[in-house]
Amino acid sequence: MDLARTEVEPREPREPREFREFRKPRVPRAPRTGNAARLGLMAVPVAFFGLFFAYPVAAITARGLRADGVWRFGRIWDVLAQPDIRHVLWFTTWQALASTALTLLIALPGAYVFARFDFRGKQLLRAVVTVPFVLPTVVVGTAFLALLGRGGLLDELWGVRLDTTVWAILLAHVFFNYAVVVRTVGGLWSQLDPRQEEAARMLGASRFAAWRTVTLPALGPAVAAAALMVFLFTFTSFGVVQILGGPTFSTLEVEIYRQTSEIFDLSTAAVLTIIQFAAVGAVLAVHAWTVRRRETALRLVDAATTARPPRGAGQWTLLAAVLATIAVLLVLPPAVLVQRSLDTPGPGIGLGYYEALTSDEGGLFLVPPIDAVGNSLRYALAATALALLIGALAAAALARRDAGRLVRGFDALLMLPLGVSAVTVGFGFLVALDEPPLDLRSSWILVPLAQALVGVPFVVRTMLPVLRAVDGRLREAAAVLGASPWRVWREVDLPMVRRALLIAAGFAFAVSLGEFGATVFIARPDNPTLPVAVARLLGRAGELNYGQAMALSTILMAVCAVALLVLEHLRTGLRTGLRADPRTGLRPDRTGEF
Template structure:
């Protein structure tokens, strides 16, 4: 009897492993062809000449004082941005976790809008506040563009929601009675928080800090627009070496450096996430937010509201105001005219192009990400599957500039000659969308009772029918949320798209960047108008996500 049961268990394990490998096949092929292959092509082109690997160039490039300055500034500004974001956003995380007040859901959506905005729009919004002719320049004659402060503040603007959602989601599940018990035993408020609450929040704070560091370490659009020629991150320097200096060797070395750094960050992030999941099992999730009490709590809520208004809402409001400076919506009307300069078509056509590309990229991302999430559903997966999980996250940190240029170099011969195909843009955008699909769907898939699947299989249902009848009804809302996130991030992808979007089919972020790069008030106004349109599209997508959001799919 025991032998038969063992054989059945072994057969189920083999069947599950085979099914998991089958689900992984398409995602692995997709990432191999459209991520690993283009990146490897760039590295090979830069470090392999005349049949010989020029590995000595690694030391030569890294010994260059200019390159070492770029590496130092990239690391320094990422650390400073992370520390500043945590300092400003942690009070907001506490307010959203512990307080209940009118308009809280609307404010949650407002706080999250910057995160889904393209970095080009973020840079443009801050340019309207701190740049030449911006709000601060008009009021007090102060300009912060081409300074590190503009970059740091823009990074806080972009990443504020990461801390609020990641830390606030856990903070709201901690039982405040544990801290109250420590105070009854004689501990001060600070000591009780330090010894009880902070250790429980530690993994979530670490995970949020690592994600902020990752996003700021690979920052491109914000630094390019606000930093000017003075400041350059690794991503900006790779772009400059590739497009302006045409030094593929230096670009390849910098790509390898960034790849190694991002791999280390993601490894640490995976460790903190596992710690966070363990902590979540130990807390009481029944705690609900309460109305603020006392002058201190009301003052904290007021301070957070002022911070959100000044840091998050003001740049977006000024962006809209600048787009309306011309009478009779002049800047918006100018978007409908072909100027024969940077565009072969009227800039307004970028809206339709972006929506079409984003829709196609979302379809790719949902298909690939859905299969990958299904393969990762079981928690007892081995190293192979955990390595596959890490692979899915790499596009968030590896140079998008390298991927975009790699597309042009690697996908130029049959049967993968896609340089003239419109599919090139959505394929690149889907690489960024897949991780969001996986992270949104995976917790929900893992929450599905495995016994339901087993019962359906025992009754004769095929694996496809089990998915359709059991999993899909339970994860339908998460699937819609995942599609919404994929659509928003695809709509705003810039680093790779700037290389592969054709002049007669520009996307919104590429069109904004080109308009900002041309002199004249009309071009500046049109950039503001296009950025406003892109911001509104992203905001609508986010509001739809908030309407669909559940407790399982609402946090990062």
């Protein structure tokens, strides 16, 4: 998933003056209604985010910092003065930095292999690498619990347990974010012209010196963008830390959940929300700066021309090492999860835990746990429809390249739901949406609304590059011929972005299916979602509860994996179906980005 990427647009060479007078006449421009149309398209997304994101977050923050009509901002310093809160802040930052460094260290060789090597099964392996990123954090935590926890594979083989240790958290974060580095860095690496590095070597530079002086500067912004995205995801980590960290480790997100649901200290939770919001805003600002740095002229070639079969012992050894890393780090945890879900009290395997999902004898839910599958699918479909509507309108508004600061600021705001505490959003829904005309606490739509907030950024990031690749002169010609903006969109844009729309729908569906932080507050006991059901089962002792959690996690993982494989097929078709840029010979990649 290429959330952190942006299209790299080579600068068009300046036309010689003596040829300008012979230039073909351009299609007459349509009336200057672009700004009005853009503002109209932005109206619905702005209203949606204002009502269901900004308002709940502001309401829960005000509830914590305002008492008797007086704002108590001094509470911020009181909270920061607490040693346990400072420890949470330190651990949140430290583990995010450590996770980012470890992910880069492990994933950069994989990015090189996928960029420069051509080998059998490469496309399938690329899909396998991407599957962990779309898995719900609850599934990732459960998989590593089955591998590293009590009774896990390491415990059975060597008597080693890593659950409730920081290493379990770090390894789970690497598992989750490996694809971010491979997709972001490897995507650009595959399009860098290798002849530049070869020229440096012909001038006497060693292989490392040529890579350091030629390739690394070109990759620098992409590496920085990937690192910032990994840091953002790990800084706001919730499900992984809650399952693997136990009572010993707590990030800001976990502490906000504990303060709101267990201690009921809304003032402390509000302060932590403000701190996390400020940190996420700073990370997004730095990320936007790195994106602008990437929008420079690079000598790029078609990615299909740079990959070669491995040659020599060194390249084959590197390929083998990357394959071994993927097998151990990315394939083994889900495999152990499936194996644990098929365990039986006696020797052999069976479907006992799956059969137990159809009964509500445990009393943990008001319905059988298997009903969570249908609930999750219904919620995810509704959330996908909402995310497509809001995200498509936002992407259409942002597609013009002459967007001003206001529009660019709106683009950054769309990313905030990925970094702002989902726990705060979920609890804010309960606090803010409890009075007419927005008394939604008893309505089923509350869960899809929260899930759509997370899905919209994925829709925008998937559709925006493709919309920008559409030749604007086609829109202008249609407008000159009298077509309305809606008809221009239907007749010009939609046929070209239909496949990207399907990809965006798949991403929105996958992330909605696995949303946990907000849903854990607003999902009712008689309508639990799969991630909520898994977390509740893991929170209770007993072999049956543990086995049912493994079975539900396996079901959720299978649904997400199937969705991802369908997406990969669509992405491949999207790339082959898009025409090359006549100026550069480049085609958009699988998300439409150059």
